[in-house]
Amino acid sequence: MRFEEKIVLVTGGARGIGAAICRAFAHEGAHVVVADIDLKAAQKTATGLDHQKNEHLPVRVDLTHKSQILKMVELVAKEFSMIHILVNNAGICPLTGFEDISEEEWDQVLNINLKSAFLCCQNVLPYMKPTHCGRIINISSAAGKMGGVLVGAHYAASKAGLLALTWCLARAYAQYGITANAVAPATVETDMTRAWGQAKLKQLRKKFPLGRIGKPDDVASAVLFLASDEAEFITGEVLDVNGGFLMD
Ligand SMILES: NC(=O)c1ccc[n+]([C@@H]2O[C@H](COP(=O)([O-])OP(=O)(O)OC[C@H]3O[C@@H](n4cnc5c(N)ncnc54)[C@H](O)[C@@H]3O)[C@@H](O)[C@H]2O)c1
Numbered sequence: 237m238r239f240e241e242k243i244v245l246v247t248g249g250a251r252g253i254g255a256a257i258c259r260a261f262a263h264e265g266a267h268v269v270v271a272d273i274d275l276k277a278a279q280k281t282a283t284g285l286d287h288q289k290n291e292h293l294p295v296r297v298d299l300t301h302k303s304q305i306l307k308m309v310e311l312v313a314k315e316f317s318m319i320h321i322l323v324n325n326a327g328i329c330p331l332t333g334f335e336d337i338s339e340e341e342w343d344q345v346l347n348i349n350l351k352s353a354f355l356c357c358q359n360v361l362p363y364m365k366p367t368h369c370g371r372i373i374n375i376s377s378a379a380g381k382m383g384g385v386l387v388g389a390h391y392a393a394s395k396a397g398l399l400a401l402t403w404c405l406a407r408a409y410a411q412y413g414i415t416a417n418a419v420a421p422a423t424v425e426t427d428m429t430r431a432w433g434q435a436k437l438k439q440l441r442k443k444f445p446l447g448r449i450g451k452p453d454d455v456a457s458a459v460l461f462l463a464s465d466e467a468e469f470i471t472g473e474v475l476d477v478n479g480g481f482l483m484d
Pocket residue numbers: 247248249250251252253254271272273274297298299300325326327328329348375376377378420421422423424425426427428429
């Protein structure tokens with residue numbers, strides 16, 4: 237029960253990696269806010285979480301709207317009065333080739349994957365600072381370190397941006413006892429990657445020395461470690477969770 241009494245906000249928490257992160261925190265005693273654009277799925281995920289002494293809050297938020305992010309944070313603050321852990325996980329991943337990326341699609345990917353993390357951090361920090369033990373964890377990607385193998389340039393650029401955001405936060409908020417770290421998975425089996433089709437996933441599997449692509453729980457374990465007391469001296473780190481896909 238490493239996270240008893242901790243308040244955790246997970247964006248994109250309704251499914252895939254986000255849902256696995258919510259389940260893992262709830263299992264270890266945290267109160268979890270499942271924030272997602274898909275309220276029904278968020279409610280379903282929240283209902284399925286471990287409830288012992290902890291309570292969970294599904295929240296609908298479209299992270300492309302600053303006003304909705306502000307409302308979400310206000311709601312969480314009203315319910316729990318503080319936020320210990322923020323996981324910026326929501327993301328979209330179009331596979332569009334470079335010359336076919338429209339300006340609108342570029343903006344949409346950057347808004348959801350990067351700008352929303354900036355806005356969530358900016359609005360959550362006032363509720364995190366008084367805890368003196370805050371944790372920010374950004375879900376980046378191997379694509380943000382090496383360029384996308386299959387995924388679009390906008391996606392890779394957004395995930396690289398998340399790394400720089402992580403380092404800036406780590407430097408600026410260390411004085412408040414807040415750490416900021418990133419997790420960089422390679423391919424993980426979720427709705428996002430299942431949409432690519434089994435043939436592509438089979439091809440990709442061959443690139444993983446450990447012989448399989450990732451599972452959402454692989455990423456959740458890394459997130460929980462970075463959020464734990466054991467990681468209190470780790471900040472500005474990028475933790476690869478990729479089965480050996482990228483070794484740097
Ligand atoms: N699956 C992978 O292979 C992989 C690899 C590396 C990094 N990642 C990253 O991990 C994160 C989670 O990916 P996943 O595979 O679980 O994806 P997913 O598509 O299964 O889940 C993403 C969740 O984000 C939510 N979301 C999307 N747009 C939103 C918006 N505007 N406002 C609020 N919520 C929104 C969706 O409703 C969904 O519940 C993403 O940031 C992704 O880029 C995934």
